Amino acid sequence: xxxxxxxxxxxxxxxxxxxxxxxxxxxxxxxPGDPAQMLVGDVGDPAMVAATRASLxxxxxxxxxxxxxxxxxxxxxxxxxxxxxxxxREVIMQAFPVTASVVLLAxxxxxxIGIPAGMWAAWRQGRAADYLLVGITSVLLSVPTxxxxxxxxxxxSVKLGWLPALGYVPLGEDLRAGLIALIMPVGVxxxxxxxxxxxxxxxxxxxxxxxxxxxSAQARGVAPWAVLLRHVFRNAFAPTMTTxxxxxxxxxxGVVVIEKIFGLPGIGRLLVDSIVQRDYPIVQGxxxxxxxxxxxxxxxxDLLYAALxxxxxx
Amino acid sequence: xxxxxxxxxGTGGALLLGFMVLLTLAGLVVMxxxxxxxxxxxxxxxPSAAHWLGTDQFGRDVLxxxxxxxxxxxxxxxxxxxxxxxxGLPFGALVAYVGGWFERLSxxxxxxxxxxxxxxxxxxxxxxxxxxxxxxxxxxxxxxxxGVVRVTRSVALSLRETGFVQASEVLGWSTAHVxxxxxxxxxIAPIAVMGASLFAAALLAESALSFLGVGLPxxxxxxxxxxxxxxxxxxxxxxxxxxxxxxIAVSLLGCNLLGDALRDRLDPRMRSAGxxx
Numbered sequence: 001x002x003x004x005x006x007x008x009x010x011x012x013x014x015x016x017x018x019x020x021x022x023x024x025x026x027x028x029x030x031x032p033g034d035p036a037q038m039l040v041g042d043v044g045d046p047a048m049v050a051a052t053r054a055s056l057x058x059x060x061x062x063x064x065x066x067x068x069x070x071x072x073x074x075x076x077x078x079x080x081x082x083x084x085x086x087x088x089r090e091v092i093m094q095a096f097p098v099t100a101s102v103v104l105l106a107x108x109x110x111x112x113i114g115i116p117a118g119m120w121a122a123w124r125q126g127r128a129a130d131y132l133l134v135g136i137t138s139v140l141l142s143v144p145t146x147x148x149x150x151x152x153x154x155x156x157s158v159k160l161g162w163l164p165a166l167g168y169v170p171l172g173e174d175l176r177a178g179l180i181a182l183i184m185p186v187g188v189x190x191x192x193x194x195x196x197x198x199x200x201x202x203x204x205x206x207x208x209x210x211x212x213x214x215x216s217a218q219a220r221g222v223a224p225w226a227v228l229l230r231h232v233f234r235n236a237f238a239p240t241m242t243t244x245x246x247x248x249x250x251x252x253x254g255v256v257v258i259e260k261i262f263g264l265p266g267i268g269r270l271l272v273d274s275i276v277q278r279d280y281p282i283v284q285g286x287x288x289x290x291x292x293x294x295x296x297x298x299x300x301x302d303l304l305y306a307a308l309x310x311x312x313x314x
Numbered sequence: 315x316x317x318x319x320x321x322x323x324g325t326g327g328a329l330l331l332g333f334m335v336l337l338t339l340a341g342l343v344v345m346x347x348x349x350x351x352x353x354x355x356x357x358x359x360x361p362s363a364a365h366w367l368g369t370d371q372f373g374r375d376v377l378x379x380x381x382x383x384x385x386x387x388x389x390x391x392x393x394x395x396x397x398x399x400x401x402g403l404p405f406g407a408l409v410a411y412v413g414g415w416f417e418r419l420s421x422x423x424x425x426x427x428x429x430x431x432x433x434x435x436x437x438x439x440x441x442x443x444x445x446x447x448x449x450x451x452x453x454x455x456x457x458x459x460x461g462v463v464r465v466t467r468s469v470a471l472s473l474r475e476t477g478f479v480q481a482s483e484v485l486g487w488s489t490a491h492v493x494x495x496x497x498x499x500x501x502i503a504p505i506a507v508m509g510a511s512l513f514a515a516a517l518l519a520e521s522a523l524s525f526l527g528v529g530l531p532x533x534x535x536x537x538x539x540x541x542x543x544x545x546x547x548x549x550x551x552x553x554x555x556x557x558x559x560x561x562i563a564v565s566l567l568g569c570n571l572l573g574d575a576l577r578d579r580l581d582p583r584m585r586s587a588g589x590x591x
Contacts, residue, residue, distance in 0.1 A: 019426030027438055138323070138574070142567035144518055146525045146541060147559030150548065158549040253431025257522050271434070272526050275441040283441050287434060294429045 002306070009302050013295045020291040025069050028284055029058065056280065078285035083277055088285035091270065096289070099266035101171060102182060102258070103251045106189035111244065114194040118201025119228055119236065122209060133198060140195035145254060149188045149261040156184060168264045185262045189255065193247060200243045205236040238309045245301030249294035324575020331568030334561060338388055341381030349378035350533065358551045368553040370543070376553060380561050383535040387520055387562070390447065390530070394454040394516040395509050402459045403505055406466025407497045410474065411489060421467070424460040432457035433519055440523060445531040450523060454516050465508055469501045503580040510573030514566050521562050537562045 036053035053059050057068065072079065078088035121133035157165040163184055171178035208214065209232065217227050256268030263269075267286055274282035320328060346366070353373035361368040367376035409420045427435070432454075439453035470493075473479055479496050487495075521538030523529030530536045537558040544554025 015422065016426045016429055019423055020429045023427060023430075024438070028442060138570055139567060142514075142570050143563050144521060144559065144566070146522060146538070147555070147563060150541065150545065150555050150559065154548050154552050154555075249429070250431040253433035253437075256433060256437070257525060260526060271437060272528070275437060275528055278441075280441070283438060287430065287438050290431065290434055291429045294431075298429075 005306055006303060009299055013299045016295050017292060020295070021070070021073060021288055022066070024284055024287045024291070025066060027287075028280055029062065029065065073288070078288065079281035081274075081282050082279050088281050091282060092267065092285055092289050095265060095267045095270045097170075098168060098264050099252065099255055099259070099268060102185050102189065102264065102266065103248065103255055105182065106186045106193060107244065107248055107251065109186065110190045110193035110197055113190075114197030115201045115237070115240065117194075118198040118240075119205045119232065121198070122202045122205035122236075123224070123228060125206060125209075130202075133202065137195035137199050140191055141199075143191070145188050145192050146257040146261060148191060149184070149258060152184050152188055153261065165262075168262075181262075181264075185258045185264060189251065189258060192254070193251070196247060197240065197243065201236065201240045204239045205232055208232050208236045211235075234308065238305055241301055241305060241308070245298050248297050249290075252290045252293060320572070320575040320579065323571045324579075327568045327571025327573075327575060329568070330564050331572060334384060334565045334568065335388060337381055338384030341378070341385065345375075345378040345381055347375035347378045349374060349382040349535065358547065358554075360551070361553055367557045368551065370540075370554055371547060371551075376540075376557055379535045379540060380537070380557055383537045383540055383558060384561065386447065386530045386534055386536045387517060387524075387538070388565070390450050390454070390520045391513050391516040393451045394458065394520075395512050397451065397455040398458045398462050398512060399505055399509060401455070402462025403466050403498060403501060404493075405459075406463040407470045407493050407501060409463065410467045410470035411493050411497065417467075420463075424463055427460045428464075430457075432515070433522060436519055436523060437526075437528065440528045445528055447530055450520055450529055453523075454519055457519070458512055458515065462505065462508065462512070465504060466501050469504050470497050473497050473500055507573060507577040507580055510569055510576055514569040514573065517562065517565060517569070 036049050036056060036058060050059070057065060060068075076089060078092070080087055081091060084091075117133055121130045124130050153165060156163045164181060169177040169181050171182075214227060214231055217231050222231075252267065255266065256272055258264070259266045259269040260272060267290065271283060271286040274280075274286065351374070353369075356365070356369045356373035358371055359365055359369040359373070365375050365377065367380065369375055370379070405420075409417050430438075435457040436450070436453040439456060440449060443449040443452070473496070479492060482492050482496060520529055521536065521541070524536040524538030525542045527539075527542065529538060532539070540558035541555050541562075544551070544556075544558070547554050
């Protein structure tokens, strides 16, 4: 039964990818607005626009373009950058580790703090600790990362001079300098994600706490920490894990601003810079790549969920 | 509707959001200074009695610009919510009601669209249509509509099983009548809750797009754009970025508190679970 479940989820993931890919394909070609015109600029004469359109392959009929796009994609070929002529795949592969290290580190730290905090608040529902958590998370959820990022930057690098304002050092090159460069961007992301996770964990813990088996465990005199750890956690964590998966995907969007503020050469900055430079193959490649990562992450989460909670394996 | 109490947090939220909206609306009538006119004698002046929130690198009054900037930001967020709901609500009800292959196809496509972080969809769309107000609204509407369709569909699906909907089917009313008279009105409460969080999301996304320089076009200031413009002057004039950011944060906080309170009020299931997510 688990095998059918896995196969069906993988097939679903592939279908999602195919549709998402087609959506990106259509985005560049069907939405009002002409990439070729944007590329040449307002001054360009019609002949130049037509030539650009031909070089991008945008003059061919849509179905033919789609076939070409799909077969290139199936071969892992994302095209070449208009500006630099580099392979889009290589450019993305250079940028992705930066984004991945920021996002994974931030998510791990946010989960380690947010999940116990959410469980604790639910346990103390209606008391001071609960109100404190709900209050703090409300504020955290309302602070845009691009604002908290700037504030952190002003305090720690401009005023106090403790941390470097810009510059990224690959972790593999110099672990210490690399980690120092990540402190601010990761910290800002942690604050934002922590709130989401803590609230999710709080509400799913509340749901579980109302169930009979918890009351019975408490009646048997099981210590509170043991109730939370052994009985509540497993059932309350499953929905939070789904949130965690969705969050990882959406962080790939949220991290755009962070990368821009702290000058990290990740996927987000690559995407924004390419939009400004009208480098459409890179824009297209980045969007496709993010969708790919999102599908993979959610596939893993779904499978983990099934492993954790056999009821969903139907 | 029953007596409507929002509780302390909800009332606080409504007040915060109301304050920002009023501040913006007041700007339509009167502003302390001209938000566009340059005055180089007043470059980067710190907050003072004459300029409560200081001035920017061109000597323009930051308070006046925050008031003007709210127009674009709040307008884009409102339009986005209206459009998303206007498209998503009927479509979600339709999908649930027609069912069959139409439902399966629609949901597969929408789920695939949800595979993109909404900010990235919006960025991608802005890349093609270029910075413009209608462009931002369109981009955000495309990014958020799938979510509204999803919520409406799940509410409508559960409504389809209820007695009063089945009764009106038995009475021989057309599907269109049942959907318009019974299904859609009953979707409004959960959609109102979603609307509050959509408004916050749209406001945040618009600010992020403007911050990244692909949102609303200059010269009209937006909160996100002002934040970005203040960046080079962070060390000497931090108020340039501080106040527009505060405007965004206060609006978002108001919106989130209001949304949580609405959810606790309108969604009995959530109330019994003891609060908001």
